[in-house]
Amino acid sequence: MDNQGSKVVFRGGGFTHQSRRWVGFVVFAALLLLAEWGTRTGVISPLTLPRPSDVLQTFGELYSSGLLFQHLIPSLLRLLVGAALGASLGIGVGFLIGLFSFVRAGLVPLVAAIFPIPKIALLPLFVIWFGIDEGSKYALIAFGTFTPTVVATFAAVDNVDRTLIRMGQSFGLDWFSIVRKIVLPGAMPGILAGLRISLAIAIILLVAAEMLGAEYGIGAYILEAGSLYDLERLFAGVVILSVLGVLVSAVIGVIERRLLDWRT
């Protein structure tokens, strides 16, 4: 038996994450270079994928011709109005469901039934219901953001710590105070997490919304490029949407950090 002893072996440490931001950039760059190389050498047929440099050039033209903003601004407006409508209605209904047994019993099955309905199937009806002007675009985006927001909101209300509510009751706070000062801030993290998804869906629905008589808009631009089989423009449009999605998600991240700085 040695009296010196041996060092205790290390066996922890797995399953933790180091942050390696640069890997993400490397992966993006590698994919782009691969596509560029493939399309240049002809390994990838021009029918399959546009050349990244051509997409960039298309994007440059779009920008310098001023068309970029002509397309972007109406789309942003539609997103803004539609998502604001859908999300605020969704949060409202979600709260009602979370707070009142009767509303819950009545509306939860309805929301569950509406959720899997594809919005594009209803396009012809949206024309009749909301017209072919901005109304139907707002409505489509609002409709798409509404259901996930409702579900996220009432789950968030359900998840508010019951002991906090009981505390409020035990101090004789009135019902409305409890809702405003305890339930609302307590549900906020869940609502914001839900908004992340709802807004991604709103962006996805932009294309569907702009199927309805939109002359300008990123969705309309993509649709036209698709129908003309113009892959460069199609990809330029898709990249814009993708960047938009990443930006929206980042903005929510900032709001979360601001609004929820009380979390650990």
Next chain:
Amino acid sequence: MDNQGSKVVFRGGGFTHQSRRWVGFVVFAALLLLAEWGTRTGVISPLTLPRPSDVLQTFGELYSSGLLFQHLIPSLLRLLVGAALGASLGIGVGFLIGLFSFVRAGLVPLVAAIFPIPKIALLPLFVIWFGIDEGSKYALIAFGTFTPTVVATFAAVDNVDRTLIRMGQSFGLDWFSIVRKIVLPGAMPGILAGLRISLAIAIILLVAAEMLGAEYGIGAYILEAGSLYDLERLFAGVVILSVLGVLVSAVIGVIERRLLDWRT
């Protein structure tokens, strides 16, 4: 001062929920009756909404002509194959992201960039990439279910109780045992919750998928009805999708109760 005393007033009880299943049925029935009454009396124009009884009749014809199953079976097959592909790939990639820092750094930004891309924008490309047969339909549905499943899975892996993992390490379990016996079951609730959303999205994408040269299928049926502005058939199709969504959600509920009976 009375010596009898007064009863302590009750002030608890708010914010709990009673189950009132029947209210849901009542709401559905009321909405249907309203629509029936409105369309019969002409308050609701036939352009706006079909008469519920006509939709029911259309559905009856669909069933008795045998066309229902001719449409339903290919759609179910597409859903099954597409969602199975997308979900299993998504769970796999989600696990890789959850377990390896490098994969996480490389793929998370990619997934975030892919998420807001509308699948319908890529329809023309899907034909080139995957052909017009079932391949492109499977691919579209798989693609749509993939991203949300990835996000849900790696969040679920991240949420697995670290003390359980540390426990495994402290007992010298090997890496693969920890993944299989601790991480996998621990992530299961989150994965199933994610599947609920992914499968709803799969159903929504069915319509888009069947835009690509499908003869039979609920989506194709809806599209054809839409292009002929045949509201009865459009609604019959939409109701089928909606029922499908509710059923899928119920099936996941059953699986959850089975698989996760260890939860409180």
Next chain:
Amino acid sequence: MELRLAGVGHSYAGREVLRDIDLKVPEGEIVCIVGPSGCGKSTLLRMMGGLEQPARGEVLQVGQPPQGCLNPLTFIFQDFALLPWRSVAGNVSLVLEDHPIGRDEARAMVADVLGRTRLTEFADALPRQLSGGMKQRVAIARALVVRPAVLLMDEPLSALDSQTRELLMEDLVGLWTRQPFTAVYVTHNLAEAVRLGHRIVVLSRRPGELREVVSLDKPLADRGYGDADLEVTQKHLWELMRAEAAAADAELLRG
């Protein structure tokens, strides 16, 4: 003001939890309730505070609450129940906001209780910045600010480590000595019971029945950490409960 329970009993979904409790909480005294897990201590306390309605019997408040009392029956919870998004001062002022109190007066009241609980310099801290002991001091401050007639405490110290527990007990004794309050104090911990209780009520295992009421005459301020005479009472209580506690555990799976 004092509380009186007469023949109180309760059942949840047909399972009897409490049976036939007669109890009096006299003004200015701390009554400790001890008993094995699941015997209905929390249920009993909730009934005293009006958060639950007894199925049988009644809970009465006798006499008027003191002048200026805003919430006669006030809880202190085991898990503090602080709003994580409000500062210490915000958590305390929360319970004043629904009363017609001027802004300045409210601010003065908050400052006063924060001083009494030695939290003045933490007034702007968020709960996540505080240790468990300080969080519970905030909860105590919040309870004191409404000038309660009776404090209802459900294992207020059991989420804390034993050193912090010790320090907080001294705080409570200090508060009571300066200005005696009426309190019902539910605990698992017999050491706490003998340090803080004027009377100690022992409940049997479920369905909880009154087993024994032990009175302790030694003044609170004179009781210390590990006093020999308190140890005697504590040992007596432990003998009473030991078998119950083991049996309650074994019943769990079948229950």
Next chain:
Amino acid sequence: MELRLAGVGHSYAGREVLRDIDLKVPEGEIVCIVGPSGCGKSTLLRMMGGLEQPARGEVLQVGQPPQGCLNPLTFIFQDFALLPWRSVAGNVSLVLEDHPIGRDEARAMVADVLGRTRLTEFADALPRQLSGGMKQRVAIARALVVRPAVLLMDEPLSALDSQTRELLMEDLVGLWTRQPFTAVYVTHNLAEAVRLGHRIVVLSRRPGELREVVSLDKPLADRGYGDADLEVTQKHLWELMRAEAAAADAELLRG
């Protein structure tokens, strides 16, 4: 087998947590570590078990682990760390599965430890059906089944109510009396330390330094609930720590 720590120190993100700890854990003895919150007790224990690498100094195991030992350094966690999806027997057998042990032998080993921890009739229960005390008994059974050379316990009783804590302490004493084991026992609770420790190591507040090592000679089996001679040691420890605990609390916000 015994453990030796020589000049162990550690920092997290530049903040010193432990400083210059020299310590010996002799075979067959229970060493208790007490100290104010955040002084690095858990960190120290994780280093002893190889879950963390000390920044300075070294942790040595001296001598061979006993015959048949499957996991020389074995943890028991405060929050039990049971897999909620496995039964009691499944949780125990989990830690045998990566070893080349026959199915029958494994089953016999599990049955044996469940018997020793009085859990035989709960073998098929799921964790959610158990009380806290029983959950910790399962965790103890799981630790015993690998025949550890040293048991590392991080506040194993602090998630339990005080009655259950009392019963489990008796269980531990019983287990040790029948077959002495080596253990390091981290706790906040001085009563536990004086009931279970052959030596009690007192750490200062962060950065944790060795303050004092108290030896207790009275055999474990003879120590009882609230023994007067133990109370003396406990009071002495409390005097040592009281100021540290209060100061640690106050430092929190600034730290």
Next chain:
Amino acid sequence: AGRKITVGALRFTSHAGSFIAFERGYFAEAGLEVELKFFQAAQPMAVAIASGDVDYAITAISGGLVSLADKGAIKVIGGALSEEPGIDGQKILASDAAFQAGLTAPAALDGKSFGMSTAGSSFHYMGSKVAAAEGVSLSFKPLQKVGAIIGALKSGQIDAWSIVPHIAKPLAASGAVHIIGDIADYLPDYQVTTVFTSATNAADERDMTGDYLSAYARGVADYNATMIAQESGQAGVDAMVDLIHKYVYTDRPRETAAASIINGTMRLNGGAALNVASVRDQLKWFQSEGLVDEGITLETLLDTSYVETLGS
């Protein structure tokens, strides 16, 4: 068995040539084992030709088709449906609201909105041509789907549209819209749809392509003889309707389907002859609108070596 080929089709009466050739075994006689592949829209069908999933198909000339030809993927090899003065053709429609407000003839279209699926579609072309001829200006509304256009027209959100007769007539019959003119008056000999295939098929599979075209032309000949010339009388029409009903309006009963099928009767180009003049005009128009590249020549789009050409 012969060579296996895939023929793309939409469930429209204008694809009757393919259905007849298939049902009556003309393809088989030409040594081709045909699989019919049905699409919901023309655009994916064009892409499917480009990807090689489909060998031959029939659709309107659109900007997308020209783009794909420009990428060297497809060729137009024959004509299918064309406008012919005297035979019922595509109609110009006005919404009821606009009609009541005076839109009773195409000349009154100035400042009105005109429905189309997408920019560069045949609707876009027809509308532009009508507007140019009448010297009026139109605003075009892209609505993607025919269903959406119908909805918008019925509810008066767009003022006008043009569409094949079998959709136009029932719409007009319902009273919600009105027929105010014929496309044939503005675009005589308009080559509405064409037969097209992949560039490789056109260049390297000359035998197969020739066989396909001749079998298709037999189907077209049957159709024109029965439905337009009525050579075999009512019995012949009934038999033909039965045949077409297998593919078109399948889920409607025979009686209602028959009306729609007969309503949809239009002239199919005999021998799959191609009106090059009309195609040239369409290509020019696409280019003038900036929808396709300026440099594309007629030769890029057409392979005129298979069928008789008109107007060149």
